[in-house]
């Protein structure tokens with residue numbers, strides 16, 4: 001491998017220092033995190049070696065946010081913006097992003113949903129050593145496939161401080177027509193620094209939502225004490241306005257960048273024609289609302305045929321906070337208070353999603369099946385996959401080329417938005433990278449093709465569940 005040019009020398013040496021000689025064989029391949037570190041593993045794909053079509057810098061640093069306009073709060077952000085500035089590129093571009101870390105802690109960037117080469121995936125201690133405070137790291141990947149994505153810190157609980165930003169890979173040939181688009185980042189807003197839910201603290205109260213009542217030390221239903229819900233970094237008291245003109249078809253790219261919130265989304269006065277799930281094109285399906293979990297994205301087209309000012313609403317399914325909102329404002333309409341959505345008659349279900357390009361290689365019976373149980377850790381505050389809490393957990397081992405099936409059963413009362421790094425998977429007739437497993441014995445099965453060697457995290461995208469162990473490494477054997 002000769003593509004060391006994309007990694008600043010200092011960071012490369014750090015990686016070398018941490019992993020020893022094995023890194024020489026695998027470029028920036030870091031330490032094997034599994035207890036079974038001796039297993040010979042397949043060699044990851046190299047990062048693209050072509051010159052970059054898009055070069056960007058992202059600075060992670062302490063900053064302030066103004067979620068309600070005036071008052072500001074301290075946080076950690078990308079380029080002092082919340083959400084961070086959108087990265088936009090064309091399908092197939094070679095992209096180079098230099099992360100500089102001005103935080104007082106190590107960090108990484110994960111390119112959520114994009115099947116980058118393993119060394120570029122940004123998972124601390126799995127695909128790279130964290131970028132030290134004062135250090136930098138250059139990520140390089142090919143922007144494909146097209147879609148709506150986001151990127152975020154994958155270190156500790158940093159995502160819930162606001163280290164997140166949208167990323168759009170534009171299609172060269174979209175399967176739907178539209179005149180205008182807006183990216184709509186939906187989030188939960190924590191004032192102050194995030195802490196694990198196991199941190200007992202009397203001023204925490206009973207938590208921001210959920211039904212509670214599990215008793216004992218169980219954290220099963222706890223959410224952090226969120227100060228509110230956000231669309232594009234704004235609390236509902238200071239909503240952002242998205243402009244439209246009558247007659248336009250407006251593509252809205254909804255991203256659930258929250259750390260712990262399942263949202264229901266509606267646009268008052270307008271049906272949503274859902275055109276993409278997790279960035280991947282589906283046969284358009286018309287609904288009044290959809291529900292999505294942390295890490296999921298939906299693109300929907302709204303036909304601007306109902307002039308006025310209308311509320312875009314994203315409410316927590318299991319929280320008590322006021323719904324996040326934005327305003328869809330027709331040019332020339334009075335700036336009166338927006339009309340709220342009425343009841344949703346038709347809510348999107350996974351059954352409605354029919355991928356335009358189903359995944360190849362997942363017909364027939366799988367080469368390997370993992371039956372996994374998602375559960376709370378009883379008296380411990382852990383969240384478990386098959387009774388084990390990461391990092392004290394065995395890897396799921398696969399071989400390159402295999403058709404792999406994962407059958408998940410949720411024995412806890414809360415939803416788990418499960419995310420697989422480095423691969424898309426087929427769930428029912430959709431192609432996705434994150435899927436919500438309902439509580440109370442909800443079952444979801446997905447299939448994927450092991451076509452991207454390396455060590456990949458598979459985890460719950462509820463950040464607090466991930467932090468408490470709900471993760472495994474999918475490890476490619478030689």
Ligand SMILES: [Cu+2]
Pocket residue numbers: 383415416417460461462465466470
């Ligand atoms: Cu979870």
